[in-house]
Amino acid sequence: MFDLPLTKPLPALTLAFALLASASTAAELVVGMQQEPTSLDPTADATASIDSMMTQNVFESLTTVAENGEVQPNLATKWDVSEDGLTYTFHLAEGVMFHDGSALDAEDVVFSFDRAMGEESVNPSKDIFEPITSVKAVDPQTVEITLSGKDAFFLFNMGQGDSAIVASESAEANNDNPVGSGPFKFDSWTRGDRLTLVKNPDHRDAADVALDKVVFRFISDPAAATAAMMAEELDAFPGFPAPELLPQFEADPRFRVNVGSTEGEVILAMNNAKPPFDNVEVRRAVATAIDRDEIIEGAMYGQAVPIGSFYPPHGTAYVDLTDAYPHDSAKAETMFADAGAAGATMTLRVPPFPYATRSAEIIQNQLAEAGIDAKVENVEWGFWIDEVYKKKNYDMTIIAHTSPNDMGNFARGPDYFYGYDNAEMTALWERIQTEVDSAKRDELLQQGQQMLSDQSVHGFLFQMPLLGVFREGVEGYWTSSPVLYMPLKGVSVAN
Amino acid sequence: MAYFLLRRTLGFVLTLLAVSLVVFAVMNVLPGDPALTILGMDASDDALAALRKQLGLNEPLMTRYLSWVWNALWGDFGLSHSFRVPVSELIAERLPMTISLAVAGMLVTLVLALSLGITAAAQHRRPGDWGVMFLSQLGIAVPAFWLSILLVMLFAVKLRWLPPGGFAGWSDPIAAIRSLILPTVALALVQSAVLARVTRSSALEIMRQDFVRTARASGLSRRRVLWRHVLPNALVPIVTIVGMQFAALVTGTIVIENVFYLPGLGRLIFQSIANRDLPTVQALVMLFAAIVVTANFVVDLLYVVIDPRLKARA
Numbered sequence: 001m002f003d004l005p006l007t008k009p010l011p012a013l014t015l016a017f018a019l020l021a022s023a024s025t026a027a028e029l030v031v032g033m034q035q036e037p038t039s040l041d042p043t044a045d046a047t048a049s050i051d052s053m054m055t056q057n058v059f060e061s062l063t064t065v066a067e068n069g070e071v072q073p074n075l076a077t078k079w080d081v082s083e084d085g086l087t088y089t090f091h092l093a094e095g096v097m098f099h100d101g102s103a104l105d106a107e108d109v110v111f112s113f114d115r116a117m118g119e120e121s122v123n124p125s126k127d128i129f130e131p132i133t134s135v136k137a138v139d140p141q142t143v144e145i146t147l148s149g150k151d152a153f154f155l156f157n158m159g160q161g162d163s164a165i166v167a168s169e170s171a172e173a174n175n176d177n178p179v180g181s182g183p184f185k186f187d188s189w190t191r192g193d194r195l196t197l198v199k200n201p202d203h204r205d206a207a208d209v210a211l212d213k214v215v216f217r218f219i220s221d222p223a224a225a226t227a228a229m230m231a232e233e234l235d236a237f238p239g240f241p242a243p244e245l246l247p248q249f250e251a252d253p254r255f256r257v258n259v260g261s262t263e264g265e266v267i268l269a270m271n272n273a274k275p276p277f278d279n280v281e282v283r284r285a286v287a288t289a290i291d292r293d294e295i296i297e298g299a300m301y302g303q304a305v306p307i308g309s310f311y312p313p314h315g316t317a318y319v320d321l322t323d324a325y326p327h328d329s330a331k332a333e334t335m336f337a338d339a340g341a342a343g344a345t346m347t348l349r350v351p352p353f354p355y356a357t358r359s360a361e362i363i364q365n366q367l368a369e370a371g372i373d374a375k376v377e378n379v380e381w382g383f384w385i386d387e388v389y390k391k392k393n394y395d396m397t398i399i400a401h402t403s404p405n406d407m408g409n410f411a412r413g414p415d416y417f418y419g420y421d422n423a424e425m426t427a428l429w430e431r432i433q434t435e436v437d438s439a440k441r442d443e444l445l446q447q448g449q450q451m452l453s454d455q456s457v458h459g460f461l462f463q464m465p466l467l468g469v470f471r472e473g474v475e476g477y478w479t480s481s482p483v484l485y486m487p488l489k490g491v492s493v494a495n
Numbered sequence: 496m497a498y499f500l501l502r503r504t505l506g507f508v509l510t511l512l513a514v515s516l517v518v519f520a521v522m523n524v525l526p527g528d529p530a531l532t533i534l535g536m537d538a539s540d541d542a543l544a545a546l547r548k549q550l551g552l553n554e555p556l557m558t559r560y561l562s563w564v565w566n567a568l569w570g571d572f573g574l575s576h577s578f579r580v581p582v583s584e585l586i587a588e589r590l591p592m593t594i595s596l597a598v599a600g601m602l603v604t605l606v607l608a609l610s611l612g613i614t615a616a617a618q619h620r621r622p623g624d625w626g627v628m629f630l631s632q633l634g635i636a637v638p639a640f641w642l643s644i645l646l647v648m649l650f651a652v653k654l655r656w657l658p659p660g661g662f663a664g665w666s667d668p669i670a671a672i673r674s675l676i677l678p679t680v681a682l683a684l685v686q687s688a689v690l691a692r693v694t695r696s697s698a699l700e701i702m703r704q705d706f707v708r709t710a711r712a713s714g715l716s717r718r719r720v721l722w723r724h725v726l727p728n729a730l731v732p733i734v735t736i737v738g739m740q741f742a743a744l745v746t747g748t749i750v751i752e753n754v755f756y757l758p759g760l761g762r763l764i765f766q767s768i769a770n771r772d773l774p775t776v777q778a779l780v781m782l783f784a785a786i787v788v789t790a791n792f793v794v795d796l797l798y799v800v801i802d803p804r805l806k807a808r809a
Contacts, residue, residue, distance in 0.1 A: 038533075038577035038770060046535030122546040126539040175579050191578070191588060192758025192766075193661060217661060219756045223644050227659040228756075230652040382527025382771045389536060390528065403537055 027212040029474065029493045032225055032237035036218035040189065041174040042161030043116060046124035048402065051484035052239070053195060053216055055161035058099075059180035062090050062109070062143075063159040069315070069404075069482035071155045075104070075165055075181070076143075085150045085436055090143045097202055098167050099185045106137035111168045113145075125162035128153075150434040152441055153405050161485060183209045183489050193218065197488075210476075210492035229255070229469055235493055236474050238486055240467040242354070243301040249469045259303050260466035260480035261314045264402040266304075266355060268363060268459030271394055273419025276341040283456040285335035287325035289370035290363055290459050299358035304462040309449035310407055312463055314480060317442035321453040321460075332370035345373040346395040351384040356398040359461060363398070392417045400464045404482060407448050408433065410457065420457050503795065507788050514784040515567075515777070519560050522773050528552075529576045529771040550576050563777065572778035577770040582778045585763060592662055592759035596682065596751065597744045599675055603683035604690055604740065609726070609733075611687070612694025617721055619699060627691060634688025639747060643681040643754040650677060660755035678755045682747055686740050693736045697729035704728075730801050738794030742787040 035049040042050045042059060056064055056074070064074040073079075076090035096104040113135040116123040123129070131147045131154065138144050147154065157163060170179035178186045183205055184197040195216045199209050217234060219225045222242035228234050229249065240246065249255040270277040270286065277283055292306040305313050308321030336342050350360040360376045367374045374396065379387070388394040394417075401409065411429035414421045428448055435441040453460070466481050473494035478486055530546040531538065547553055554562075566573060572582035615627035651659035662674045701707060702725055710720050749761035756762070760779060767775040 036766065038575075038766075038772075039579060045533060046538065119541075120545050120549075122534065122542050122549065124534040124538045124542060126542045127537075190663070190758060191585065192592075192762050193663065193756070217756070219660065221753055221756070224647070224660055224754055224756055227644070227647045227652050228661075231647075231655065231659045233659055233661070380527075381769060382525065382532050385531050385536065386526040386528050390531060401536075406537075 027210060027493065028215065029211050029213070029488075029491065030215045030217060030233065030235050032219050032228060032234040032240075033216050034218075034220050034225065034239060034241045036192065036220070039175045040178045040186070040195075042164055043112075043123050043166065044175065048484050051161040052486050053197075054178060054180070055164065055483075055485035056182060056487050057184045057197060057214075057485070057489075058178050058182045058186055059161065059164035059166070060182045061159050061161070061163045061165060063155050064487075065156060065159045065483045067478045067480060067482065071159060074159065075109075079155075086147045088145045088147075088154070089138070090145065092141045092143065093204060094141065096181050096204065098170070098181050099179050099200060100167075100170060102167060102169065104165065104167070104181050105140040106143045107140070108167050109143045109165055110135050110137050111171075112163070112165045115166070115171060116162065123162055125157075125160065128157040128160070128162060150436055152433055152436050156405065160483065184211075184214065187213075205489065209489055211488060214488055229471075232471065235471045236468070236477060237470075238466070238468045238477055240469045243303045243465075243467055246301070246303065246467060246469070254472055256470045256472060256474075258466070258468040258470065258477075258479050260468065260478070261305065261312060262402065262464045262466045262481050263312055263404045263406075263483070264400040264464030265307060265310050265312065266359070266398065266400045266461045266464055267310070268359075268461055269394075269397050269399060269418060270458055271392065271396070271417075271419050272457060273392065273414055273421070274395065276339070276344055276346075277395070278419075279339050279341070280455060281335060281339035282341045283458075284325060285332050285339060285341070285370070286367070286372075286459055287456045288328055288335060289332035289372065290366050290461075291327040292322065292461060293327075294366070295359050295362050296462050298362045299355055300462065300465065303467060304465045306462050307460045309453040309460055310401075310410065310458075311445065311449050314463075314482075315445075316438075317445035317449075319446050319449050321449060324453045325456065329366070329369040336370060336372060342371060343373070345375065347375045347377050348396045348398070349377045349379055349384065349388050349394045350398055351388075352378065352380055353400075355400065355464070359398050363459070389417050392419060398461070402464070402484070407445065407452075410448075410452060418457065420455075422451075422455065425451060503792055507785075507792065510788050511781060511784060512564075515564060515781060516560075518777050518780045519563070522771075522776055523556060527771045529773060532771040533577055563774070567778070567781070573774040575767075575772055575775045577767070577772040578775070582774050585775060586760065586778060586782065589758060589760045589763050591665065592757055593745065593748050593752070593761060595665075595671075595675060596678055596748050596757065596759060597741070599679040600682035600686065600744045600747075601737075601741055603679055604686040604744075605737070607683065607687040608690030608694055611691040613698055613721055613726060615691065615695040616698035616702060616725070617717065619702075624695075627695065631688040631691045634684050635692075637685065639681055639685050640750050640754050642684060643678070643751060646677050646681055647755075660757065662755075662757045662759075674755075674757075678751045678757060681754075682744060682751050686744060686747075690733070690736055690740060694729065694733055697732045698725050701725045701728045727801075731798065734794055734797050734801060738790045738797075741790045745786050746783060 033049055037047045037050040039045040040050060040054055042055050060075050062074060062076040063071050066072050075092055075096060077093050078091050080089045092106060098104055115121060117129045131149055131151045132145060133148045134146045136144045166174060167179060183200055183203045185200045187196040187198045189195045197214045199212050219228055222245055225237060225241060226245045229237055246257050250257050270283055272278060296302060296304045296306060306322045308324050311318050348360050350356045357378060364374045364376050388397050408429050409416055410420055411426040413426060428444060432441055432444045435444060470477060475492050476490040529550060530543045534542055534546060570583060575582050575585055578585060611627045615624045618624040647659045650657045657677055658674050663670060665671050707720060707724055710724050748759055749765060752759045752761035753765060764779045
């Protein structure tokens, strides 16, 4: 960006400043994070950056999820499932210790689940524990969990930060002094600036951990994030905030850019409970009016994969339905007229995220080409979550749904902000949720995608990419994220 | 003088009380549920209800306001909703950063603006004057965040002399000073541009007066006349602006702290508003208001010190 010949005349000064700078030690990784959490307890706060830093690094759960989305053993080295599929017996790894030196046993598992399921619990994903009827410690190494019905996502959910195993002695303080059993220990947190983790030498997999120390630095401004990377203050920015700033890293041999996938579907949500969107023909007209390629080019600088229904393209059950409503402004205009919505005005309430605000302007134009006047209202997050999400007071909005396995939102009926009420979908989700055979479940998930596309419930835009910038020499970071966490166990850095 | 102090103190307290009412009302009238903001879109109703209870959001508004004001009187600003630690602790952690930045910004502003302003006045209608006027016009026109980005690109990315941001505290003073240089310059340049202009016109005003001509005629050097006679008399309007500028510097840290990712109060207030963290926002707005009101108070007192004619009226 800058090429001023100022370095040469001032070698002495440069040297002086260089000497003042502190030298870096071996196997230390400095990671940039856009969002700073307000708490470090993944069982009490939904902020994604908590999971990203803490889950499976500091805290562990019974299972874990691999980069391809597969459930793997973790604190539970194996498990048996009863014939009726309702009772899971988990066998815990031997000799696991919390970071404060106390042993992790079946009682801690019982405590953690009771805490998450209790009346006073503020666990943001309380509903994933709903199918559980009892959690029993059979012996110190064995836990038995009984469900009220079959749950295809149970083992996956047991690998999330919400189901982290914590100790009764330290749970209350996990907020700012987290004590887990993971491969990294919490070291310090300077709010507003940085969080430091150090390697846990007593962990059962300590031999696989290459990093001695990890420092997360919180930088929310995209220009500041770019400068910090360029100045080599950071080794990695696994969730880089601005696609428009990536080309300069791609052009620079010091860095490696990765564009991976996430579980986040970005949709143009329409209020299905409210005219004119209670009419499926109007929704189909909207789908015909929008041009995904133009949206991806303009809002994401080309760095995203289009979706035609509600399912991530990297998933095993994915069907490509992006051609269901080919973009055609003239046809859309006729469709709006036929549905009696010609010349309608409506609002598009947008939360303050760059992907949403940029998409909104482009969609506004595309709707205008089809004769629809959409007013864009940029609102702040607190307003959005209260007015749009909670009170369902909106016509259209743009939002990314980042949870895995969240097609169930469409089965929640009029209670959910989509206002989509379809008994067939609700019944289908019931079957998906209880189908433990993955091939059969994929088939049902495909039916679900087809149904959502046929009904044109929303404008399906694109899958949120995972944009990462890494200094050459940083290896082992996940390139995609099927979950909210980013394991540091396999990450290494060459200094 | 005693009456003046009493009146100003009463004004100070009433202003803060009014601010507290407005802030509380605004934060509670604006749509946005703190529990929902913390727990997110997937939160179950159960969890939301439990968190609302934990945060005391179910109490009537009036009760919440009164207990907040009462506790604040004793220095207790309650628990931060999002960080879940005492707000006073959060503020204590961040205060050194923001104060360091504002004080450093003020010092640089004073040194730059006074010397440039006086130079311009002395060089009236000559190249030195034009140069200062041009630079200050530029300084006023350039937004602080853009200037910050340019400074970072040049001194941190290109030359690698200074860190692009962050502040690890005063335990390592050299590192602390290095981290503060760019943000201080970014903060001070815009303010200096304004102040240099005020200094220049105020000094020109004084230079036209008879006693300056007399001083020059009595054989005093130009430099001596400027620093000994012109500057002290030009200070009254300068002090007014400096008072307002200190307030602007403190609030200006909000932008600067976000661009340079500094852990100060400006970044905290930004984050707290987004998180609907009522107790933290309330305490911070009160603190900023108190700083602004205090700055004005000090300016009023300084008037009296600088200009003895005002003493009688006070």
